[in-house]
Amino acid sequence: MSSCASSPLGSWLAGAGGEFNSVLEFRKDAFGTSVYAAQPLPAGEVAVSCPFSLAITPTSALRCFSSLLKPSASTPSNHHLMTLYLALHLVYPSSSELPKGLQLEHYPYVETLPRPDEMRTPCYYTDEELRLLEGTNLVGATRDRLQGWKVEWEQLKELLGDKEVAEKLSWESFLWACTILSSRAFPSSLIEGPSADSTPVLFPGVDMLNHRLGAKASWITDVNEPAVREPKGKLAIVLDEGVEKDQQAFNTYGPKPNEELLLGYGFTTPSNPSDLVALKLSLPPSSTWLIDLPTTLSALNIPDLRHFVPRSGVIPPALLAQMRLLVASEEDVEAFNENGMGGNRGWEEVLGFLGWENELGVLDALQGMLEMKLAGLKRGEQVAREVEEASVRGGIRENVEEYRRGQIDVLEAALVWRQERFEETVGKAKEAGIDFMMEDVEEEEDEE
Incomplete structure (x- = not known):
């Protein structure tokens, strides 16, 4: 103490x-x-x-090492500037070791920060610890983050005109700096006031x-x-x-x-009420399209195919709207074209409803998507159980289990929401005088 x-x-x-x-x-x-x-x-x-x-701001960081950059180098990104400044404190742990042209001003701060061997984010997991994430979105997210940061690291080394500094800038020091920045940065609006171009500040x-x-x-x-x-x-x-x-x-x-x-x-919150599950639609081959999906979705201002389902399980309306086009029949496309996209009509109105069979098709596809995601999480849970305790550092297994449990809870809530929506849709269709092939509907109800 x-x-x-x-x-x-x-x-x-x-x-x-x-x-x-x-x-x-x-x-x-x-x-x-x-x-x-x-x-x-x-x-x-x-x-x-x-x-x-x-x-520590991008501007203050650049001021401390600008002479080390190649004269012809393009202006580094804000992320480059901040991470390089932090990493150099590890490369040169004492101010007495600094090469000419380099000024580092935050040793008292950096010395209080967790060392690389204390990090517990997935980017620092061992191969065995990464197996704990099997079936979750974080497998791909961790891989993508590491790949992106490695590209930045290589770019930074190319920007440095001082060969000695470039050679000493190790991947380990840069990974540490990226992790520190991602976990501790505040928005620059706290210094500059509201701005559309906020930058990271420590x-x-x-x-x-x-x-x-x-x-x-x-x-x-x-x-x-x-x-x-x-x-x-x-x-x-x-x-x-x-x-x-x-x-x-x-x-x-x-x-x-x-x-x-x-x-x-590198940590989780128990029973986190803010938990979300990311769902991403995959577009079918363009040869099967009845309508140009990317162009249409962009025109409707809903081009993003990634959506987030909250703890309540309520499916985002934009996801349902996109799925109405994905499962649309020729008759549905005609209804969509009749709805039109002109005037002040937004996607909520244009894609709010295309037909009862279309609506049931959406809910059927949604069920498959949710069940597939849930099955992957549960298969991954079995893989995680096979990872030996001795190969996992303290706290990591507990955090991954909490994360996975939240993902499963959200998906199960979404399946309940989907079933309620299905029953409601069938009821409304009957009230509207629509006579479905009831054996198909009854068969689906039996599967629930």
């Missing part, structure tokens, strides 16, 4: 006008290094503040508070106070609830599903 205020990070913050509350201290726990109250901390107190002058000290769903904390910035010039500005975390002695002080990242928490932060 050590006082946050008197720690090297706390002293560094204080020297620039920031602070840790005097009753807070760093303690090691299952989450790594966390912030606890050594004495009761009443609501309304500032837990920690960081002056804008110590914030606020040393402020990011030491862990996330708890429902934690009552406010991010307070004086960016909108005209009397305060930017160099004197700061971001503060104000606790809107009291913290008892020996209890952890929490920040909140807002409502995030466990899929996002596990991928980006």
Whole structure:
């Protein structure tokens, strides 16, 4: 245990006008290094503040190593700038080792951050630990993230004019920097005010508070106070609830599903009410289309084939609208064309209903999609059970199981919603005088 205020990070913050509350201290726990109250901390107190002058921004990062870039190099992306600046602190762990032209200003901050061997996001899983994710969306998401970051790493090495620095910029240091940025960045609007082009910003000290769903904390910035010039500005975390002695002080990242928490932060929230399941439609071969699907969906302003189902299981209306076109018969396409896309009519009206048989076709296809997804999760669950305990580091199995359980719960709720919608649709069709081939409907009901 050590006082946050008197720690090297706390002293560094204080020297620039920031602070840790005097009753807070760093303690090691299952989450790594966390912030606890050594004495009761009443609501309304500032837990920690960081002056804008110590914030890491793309602009401040570039200023510290611009001379190391090739003169002909294109301007690096904001992500390149931030991750390179962080990674160089690992490449050169002491300021006495810095090559000419490189200035690193955040050693007191970087020294408090988790080391690569402490990371628990899927990008750091071993091959055996990755087997725990079998059947989930995170298998592909982890692979895609690693591939994307490796491309960026290679690009950065090409941008560096200093060959020695480029050779020392290891994949391990860059992966660490990417993980730190993805899990700790704040929006630049906290410094600049509302902007359509927000960039990632790191606020040393402020990011030491862990996330708890429902934690009552406010991010307070004086960016909108005209009397305060930017160099004197700061971001503060104000606790809107009291913290008892020996209890952890929490920040909140807002409502995030466990899929996002596990991928980006390495932890999950039990029974997370914000859990979502991602469903992505696959378009059939174009030779089978009765209508140009991509062009039509773009014209209706619903081109994205990826959708998210919440805990309630309610299927997003845009997904149902797209599926009405996917299963459409020639008669349905005629109805769609008659509905038209002109004027102020949006997709909700144009694709809200194409016919009773079309509606049942959508619900039939939806059932297949949900059941296939659910079966994959349950097969993966069996694979995960075969992974030996000794090959999995502490906390990883529990987090993956919590994530998988939430995915299964959402899909089961979606199947219940689909069945209720099916029964409602059949009832309305009968009221409208539609005479289906009832043996088909009864057969489907028997399968439920």
